[in-house]
Amino acid sequence: MAVTDEAITKIKDMIISGELAAGDRLPPEKELSEKLGLSRSSLREAVKALEIIRVLDVRRGDGTYVTSLEPKLLAEALTFIVDLHQDKSILEIFEVRRILEPAAAAMAAGRITAEQIAALRASVAGISADTGVEALVEHDLLFHSLIATAANNSYLTSVLDGLNSNTVRARVWRGITQDAAVDRTLTEHIGIVDALARGDAELAKALLTVHISGVEHWLRQAL
Amino acid sequence: MAVTDEAITKIKDMIISGELAAGDRLPPEKELSEKLGLSRSSLREAVKALEIIRVLDVRRGDGTYVTSLEPKLLAEALTFIVDLHQDKSILEIFEVRRILEPAAAAMAAGRITAEQIAALRASVAGISADTGVEALVEHDLLFHSLIATAANNSYLTSVLDGLNSNTVRARVWRGITQDAAVDRTLTEHIGIVDALARGDAELAKALLTVHISGVEHWLRQAL
DNA sequence: CAATTCTATTGGTCGGATGTTTGTTTTCGC
DNA sequence: GCGAAAACAAACATCCGACCAATAGAATTG
Incomplete structure (x- = not known):
């Protein structure tokens, strides 16, 4: 599996497991990329993918948040x-x-x-x-x-x-x-x-x- | 709207308009990024997002294709x-x-x-x-x-x-x-x-x- | 026909310049 | 001194371009 896909899965799992709840803020890109062991660029691809399916909400200059996940x-x-x-x-x-x-x-x-x-x-x-x-x-x-x-x-x-x-x-x-x-x-x-x-x-x-x-x-x- | 989002919309429109049909191959990343007026990195974010929702199929070393789009x-x-x-x-x-x-x-x-x-x-x-x-x-x-x-x-x-x-x-x-x-x-x-x-x-x-x-x-x- | 080399293409990383938002500090008017 | 406005600083995402690696497929060579 590609690095980016792994990252997507990991973030997804963090949400399913409850480590990240609705509304929570994710660590900064740099930090999260280090934690997941991949480059910022690749992490950004993962985040973008999760953003279009409305799982993450990225606020420039602020941070990245888990959406309400409402149906x-x-x-x-x-x-x-x-x-x-x-x-x-x-x-x-x-x-x-x-x-x-x-x-x-x-x-x-x-x-x-x-x-x-x-x-x-x-x-x-x-x-x-x-x-x-x-x-x-x-x-x-x-x-x-x-x-x-x-x-x-x-x-x-x-x-x-x-x-x-x-x-x-x-x-x-x-x-x-x-x-x-x-x-x-x-x-x-x-x-x-x-x-x-x-x-x-x-x-x-x-x-x-x-x-x-x-x-x-x-x-x-x-x- | 962010450049990446624009790119996503543009690719989507290319498919809806019929410019790109199911099974078609997209231009190489470099070429497409120039055509859409953004960097390769940003384009890759867009492509990744579309890949996650099974709209594009990226084959490393080969090219990027529009999926069958089957339900x-x-x-x-x-x-x-x-x-x-x-x-x-x-x-x-x-x-x-x-x-x-x-x-x-x-x-x-x-x-x-x-x-x-x-x-x-x-x-x-x-x-x-x-x-x-x-x-x-x-x-x-x-x-x-x-x-x-x-x-x-x-x-x-x-x-x-x-x-x-x-x-x-x-x-x-x-x-x-x-x-x-x-x-x-x-x-x-x-x-x-x-x-x-x-x-x-x-x-x-x-x-x-x-x-x-x-x-x-x-x-x-x-x- | 098979092995090898070449070429085109995506995969992944890094670092830097830029723009935005938020919150804080400072300044100014009263 | 107090409150409001303005300037400032920190944190963070945005975007870019260059670089090398891995892979698939085509062309070449034996």
Whole structure:
């Protein structure tokens, strides 16, 4: 194994073992490189790798810290990877979403707060058929993310958020706009909020299955 | 943004735009560093970071290549991250698995091949109540991975595989062994295979929900 | 055809110049 | 003397370029 990979493993182990906890500060590069027995340059490669997957947070002029390691950060790492898998297997990603989102909605139905319902309604209210694609995508991401959040499982939220990518979303909504199907999609969103507001888990689940399947179907044709 | 981060973004964009396709070879470090306008050292940090998340494949003495970018590689990246989140929210991870695995089993029921059924049976046959924990964990991972694979959606498989970590699994199976519950767990596994063999999607789904919930319940007590 | 040499490429190290942040000390105004 | 602003110092990450080692693959040679 390369020196750098060893360093990555060692740092990772230090975190798993508890020697380094969330928020802790790592020794300075020079010191840590000596401790792990490699050069600063190589250590920096290791640190950089851990930084992009949001494990370490490097603050220039200050020091390097272990991030909160909240599942939320997993989403960012996931998105980074999923972004690269564009066009490859969008449909497979949708299939996974079709499993997770309805389940998330069902979970959310029993737990969602009045504030969250209000946020969902506000999200839908802000747009209409003549809204730009960019804003539509933003709304869509927010809408689905709010539901995932209401399910109250941060890993579920992370995986779902991570599986979403602006790139694909943008393409889908461009298509929806061209097909003049924005109204129908929004109506579906409103229906979902209503079901959640009534705490009807079964209906919310079914509506989301229908909603995502619809988009999936459209996408299948488009490809 | 730091130069290294810029480099990461640029390389990423080169892949997304299609300028670099899967399997393609990148220019030599020296050349690429000049093209992107940074030193070789800094570029190497960027490359290392992309290597960790399995986007690039660096072959010493040969060159750097874009990986196949198969979803499978996503699992490795995911596992790396999930490993770090140990003890934090194992239960949340289980909740996600309880959603995905039954769905995967239901999908698998209609598609699973005779060979895959045979592999599942072989996997179960190799163990018994007096098998060591290590072998049990290995079997368990294989068993669940086979089902996910049979669902024939590589993203689903990846996410599921990625969500599994040997660390947690080992702890669970140590507990199962102590509780002398190995037999019961294996019986459940056999029941699942039977349902899949008969193509009974509903039953397979239910059995997996029961199976995972059981482990989840045990884990909840143990914590 | 096989062994050897050559060449291109990544792996790894070092040290130095630079920029940033944080906290401390000093200075200044009142 | 007190408080606020400014200058300063220390700690630290950033970035670079040069250097040699290890390796893989191609070209050469026997």
